[in-house]
Every structure is written in C-alpha cells, then in structure tokens.
Amino acid sequence: MRLDKAARIAKGAEAIIYQGTYLQNPVIIKQRLPKTYRHPEIDHRIRLHRLRSEAKVMSIARKIGASVPSLIGINIQESYLLIEEIDGKLLYETMDLLPIQRLKPIFSSLGSQIGLLHCNDIIHGDLTVFNVIIQLEDKPIIIDFGLGRISNEIESKADDILTFYSTLKAIQPASKILFSTFLDGYLSVYPEGKNTYEQMKKIQSRARYIAREDRLE
Ligand SMILES: Nc1ncnc2c1ncn2[C@@H]1O[C@H](COP(=O)(O)OP(=O)(O)O)[C@@H](O)[C@H]1O
Numbered sequence: 645m646r647l648d649k650a651a652r653i654a655k656g657a658e659a660i661i662y663q664g665t666y667l668q669n670p671v672i673i674k675q676r677l678p679k680t681y682r683h684p685e686i687d688h689r690i691r692l693h694r695l696r697s698e699a700k701v702m703s704i705a706r707k708i709g710a711s712v713p714s715l716i717g718i719n720i721q722e723s724y725l726l727i728e729e730i731d732g733k734l735l736y737e738t739m740d741l742l743p744i745q746r747l748k749p750i751f752s753s754l755g756s757q758i759g760l761l762h763c764n765d766i767i768h769g770d771l772t773v774f775n776v777i778i779q780l781e782d783k784p785i786i787i788d789f790g791l792g793r794i795s796n797e798i799e800s801k802a803d804d805i806l807t808f809y810s811t812l813k814a815i816q817p818a819s820k821i822l823f824s825t826f827l828d829g830y831l832s833v834y835p836e837g838k839n840t841y842e843q844m845k846k847i848q849s850r851a852r853y854i855a856r857e858d859r860l861e
C-alpha cells in the first residue's frame with residue numbers, strides 16, 4: 645500500500661489519527677495503539693479484533709446507503725484503517741457557527757441517517773456531537789464506528805440516541821428543539837423507532853431516580 649503519512653491531527657485513548665494521501669486522494673489513517681500494560685500477544689489480538697470490527701460495521705453502514713466515509717483499506721500488521729477524508733467541520737463546532745434555522749435541517753437529516761442505521765440493526769456505540777462531520781452543503785457524515793456493532797436490541801439503540809441527546813444538551817441551549825427535529829427525522833425512516841424513544845425515556849428516568857437517591861442532603 646503506497647501511503648504518504650502527513651500530519652497527526654488527533655490522539656484519542658485508543659487511536660492516533662493522521663492525515664495523508666493515497667493514490668492522490670486525501671485520506672485519514674486511524675491507527676490503534678498498543679497498550680503496554682497488556683501482554684503483547686493478547687494486546688495484538690484485541691487490537692486486531694477491534695480493527696476488524698470497526699471496518700466491518702463501517703462497511704455494512706456504507707452498503708445500506710448511510711452517509712459514512714468509505715473504507716479504503718485495512719493494514720493488520722500496523723493496525724490501522726485507511727478511511728476517506730471528509731472535508732468539513734465537526735457537528736459541535738458547527739453548532740457554534742450556525743443559526744438554529746440552519747441547524748434544524750442538519751439535525752433532521754442526521755436523525756434519518758441514524759434511523760437508517762437502526763432500521764438495519766447497526767448500533768453506532770458512541771453517538772456524540774464529536775463523531776459527526778458536517779460536510780459542504782450541510783450534509784452530516786457519521787464517523788468513528790470503533791464501538792459499533794450489529795444488534796437488534798432496543799436497549800442498545802436507546803443508548804445511542806440518549807448518548808446523542810446528553811452530549812447535545814451539554815453544549816447547546818436549544819437542545820430540546822434540535823433533538824425533537826432529530827427524532828422527527830429518525831421516526832420518518834424508522835417508525836418502529838418509537839420503541840427506541842420510549843426505552844430512552846425509561847433509561848433517563850431510571851438515571852434520574854438514581855441521581856435523587858445519591859443526593860446527600
Ligand atoms: N473520515 C474522516 N474525515 C475527516 N476527519 C476525520 C475522519 N475520521 C476521523 N477524523 C478526525 O479525527 C478525530 C478522531 O477520529 P475518531 O474516528 O472519532 O477516533 P476516536 O476513536 O479517537 O474518537 C475526529 O474527531 C475527526 O476530527
């Protein structure tokens with residue numbers, strides 16, 4: 645694989661992200677790091693498993709027509725994925741820059757994208773405002789399937805949308821309006837998603853109950 649690695653752009657707990665070019669196309673190299681506290685053999689096996697799982701979920705999502713970057717390659721030896729680079733800004737940055745009227749269609753479109761994933765039993769696993777890139781013409785692209793999996797469990801789907809709502813609420817005062825726009829999009833593609841939403845509310849009220857129990861006064 646002829647690859648030109650350029651600048652490192654991010655470093656998370658699990659992976660380092662580089663920008664590069666491959667056959668003259670801009671690409672992202674997502675490399676999983678060794679964990680020195682694990683036995684090297686076991687560490688290699690775990691990283692390989694995660695790498696393959698992320699590649700698989702991303703490819704299935706792409707196959708069903710969801711807006712996700714295309715997977716260009718996988719390097720088992722050096723434990724990285726080669727992913728199409730999306731030109732745009734992360735959703736959380738966009739939220740600071742755009743007025744609510746322009747954000748609404750973005751949230752509706754993102755909701756329908758998540759509806760499409762859930763309708764096909766694809767769980768994102770880390771659906772935050774940091775894992776969506778807004779491309780030119782306000783098109784949301786979903787990234788980071790590192791915790792993704794295939795499951796038909798309502799609980800897992802509810803976790804996805806609750807995670808999304810929680811990160812949204814933490815940074816945006818108009819989160820309720822935007823979340824309900826997101827939900828409209830979600831339900832338009834995935835009518836059964838009303839069960840996901842009911843489950844999300846159940847998890848939320850359980851969390852509230854625990855929070856009340858935890859109060860010290
Ligand atoms: N396909 C991509 N196009 C453009 N930027 C990307 C792409 N994939 C990842 N990034 C950038 O790298 C960051 C981390 O990537 P991500 O897949 O979310 O890994 P992590 O598991 O470390 O969160 C993203 O927040 C984004 O800024």
Ligand SMILES: [Mg+2]
Pocket residue numbers: 774775788
């Ligand atoms: Mg991420």
